[in-house]
Amino acid sequence: MVDGLTSQTLLDILQRRFPDSSKTTLRKMLQADRVRVNGKPERNAKRTVAPDDRVEIGSKGEISDPRVTVLYEDADLIVIDKAAGLLTIASPTESEETVVALLGADRVHVVHRLDRDCSGVLVFAKDADMRERLQALFVAHEIDRVYVAIIHGQLPEPAGTFRSYLTEDRSLHVKSTGDARKGKEAITHYRTIATGAKYSMVEVTLETGRRNQIRVHMAEAGHPIVGDTMYGKGRENPVGRLGLHARLLGFVHPGTGRKLTFAVPMPEAFRDLKL
Numbered sequence: 001m002v003d004g005l006t007s008q009t010l011l012d013i014l015q016r017r018f019p020d021s022s023k024t025t026l027r028k029m030l031q032a033d034r035v036r037v038n039g040k041p042e043r044n045a046k047r048t049v050a051p052d053d054r055v056e057i058g059s060k061g062e063i064s065d066p067r068v069t070v071l072y073e074d075a076d077l078i079v080i081d082k083a084a085g086l087l088t089i090a091s092p093t094e095s096e097e098t099v100v101a102l103l104g105a106d107r108v109h110v111v112h113r114l115d116r117d118c119s120g121v122l123v124f125a126k127d128a129d130m131r132e133r134l135q136a137l138f139v140a141h142e143i144d145r146v147y148v149a150i151i152h153g154q155l156p157e158p159a160g161t162f163r164s165y166l167t168e169d170r171s172l173h174v175k176s177t178g179d180a181r182k183g184k185e186a187i188t189h190y191r192t193i194a195t196g197a198k199y200s201m202v203e204v205t206l207e208t209g210r211r212n213q214i215r216v217h218m219a220e221a222g223h224p225i226v227g228d229t230m231y232g233k234g235r236e237n238p239v240g241r242l243g244l245h246a247r248l249l250g251f252v253h254p255g256t257g258r259k260l261t262f263a264v265p266m267p268e269a270f271r272d273l274k275l
Contacts, residue, residue: 007048007049007050007051008048008049009045009046009047009048009049010030010035010037010042010044010045010046010047010049010055011023011026011027011045011046013049013055014026014029014030014035014045014057014075017057018074018075025075025076025126025127026045026075027045028075028126028127029057029075029126030042030043030044030045031043034057034107035055035056035057036055036056036057037049037053037054037055037056038053038054039054039056065102066083067082067083067085067086067102068080068081068082068083068086068099068102068103069081071121071262071264072260072262074255075126075255076125076126076127076130076253076254076255077123077124077125077126077130077134077253077255078103078108078123078124078126079121079122079123079124079249079260079262080099080103080121080122080124081119081120081121081122081264082099082114082119082120082121082122083119084116084117084118084119084241084242084245084267085116085117085241086098086099086116087099087116088100088110088113088114088116088122089110089113099122099124100124103124107126108124108125108126109124109125109126109127109128109130109131110124110131111123111124111125111131111134111135111138112135112138112209114246115212115215115242115244117227117241117242117244118242118244118245118246119241119244119245119246119267120147120245120246120247120249120264121246121247121248121249121262121263121264122246122249123249123251130254130255133254133255134251134254137251137252137254138209141207141208142251142252143209143249143250143251144205144248144249144250144251144261145205145206145209145246145248145249146203146204146205146206146246146247146248147203147204147205147206147214147244147245147246147247148193148201148202148203148204148244148245148247148266148270149201149202149203149204149214149218149225149243149244149245150199150200150201150202150225150226150238150239150243150244150270150273151199151200151201151202151218151223151224151225151226151243152198152199152223152224152225152226152232152235153198153199153200153222153223154192154195154200154223155190155192155200155202155221155223158191158192159189159190159191159192160189160190161187161188161189161190162186162187162188162190162217162220162221163185163186163187163188164176164177164183164185164186164217164220165177165178165179165180165182165183165184165185165186166183166184166186166210166211166212166213166216167182167183167184168211172211173230174210174211174212174213174215174216175216175220176216176217176220184208184210185208186208186210186213186216186217187206187207187208188204188205188206188207188208188213188214188217189204189205189206189207190202190203190204190205191203191205194275195275196274196275197275198238198275199226199238199273199275200223200275201270201273201275202218203247212230212231214244215228215230215231215232215244216231218231219231219232225242225243225244226238226239226242226243227239227240227241227242227243228242228243228244238273239267239269239270239273240269241267241269243270245266245267245270247263247264247266248261248262248263248264249261249262250262
């Protein structure tokens with residue numbers, strides 16, 4: 001129901017609900033069919049809304065696919081929990097089974113990605129300006145990114161940091177190089193959470209976010225992530241998927257200035273694994 005006792009325009013209501021968003025952003029929300037009045041999409045910002053009318057703000061269409069869970073959404077961005085096995089964006093061989101396709105390619109802008117077989121938290125922007133502002137946070141290392149990994153064996157030190165320069169070939173296979181001019185600096189911090197006879201559970205914090213960074217650093221340390229067919233071939237897989245999960249994502253909202261932190265549970269296969 002609409003707050004207040006008098007009729008208001010739809011734009012007035014949206015401005016009150018999203019005080020940090022510009023009128024341009026709110027009108028984009030309307031044109032994307034994300035605003036419903038009494039259950040029906042409404043694009044007219046000047047529409048008069050009575051006190052007993054119901055105004056709802058949501059996604060364009062309902063996201064019924066269980067592989068994508070919306071954790072947060074406002075006029076500027078959307079944060080989701082992605083299941084393993086789903087691409088973030090289209091590839092040369094797949095365009096439909098992606099997070100972007102499920103959210104609506106016409107309304108989200110990619111800020112960062114997770115590998116197909118990695119699960120966890122992702123943020124998308126609603127327009128190009130917000131995408132650039134969020135990506136600037138990644139470049140400045142002002143994003144909190146925490147992962148959980150299941151690895152083969154046990155790292156020699158319970159906590160530490162991997163630093164190298166990563167380069168990739170034409171097939172997108174990534175490896176460390178000793179020549180800083182040929183690669184991009186990659187910094188991975190880790191802390192062992194639990195160990196067993198065959199596997200360990202490790203918490204990983206990214207200082208940089210290069211392609212396959214965690215997978216490469218663990219493999220080069222001699223303890224590849226379970227289920228990693230690119231960097232850890234020929235080893236058994238006790239979790240039936242890639243043993244990597246983006247557990248936490250935190251950042252200061254570029255539009256509102258508020259700190260947002262999103263944490264999702266560990267996959268059941270990780271919790272049930274007997275190390």
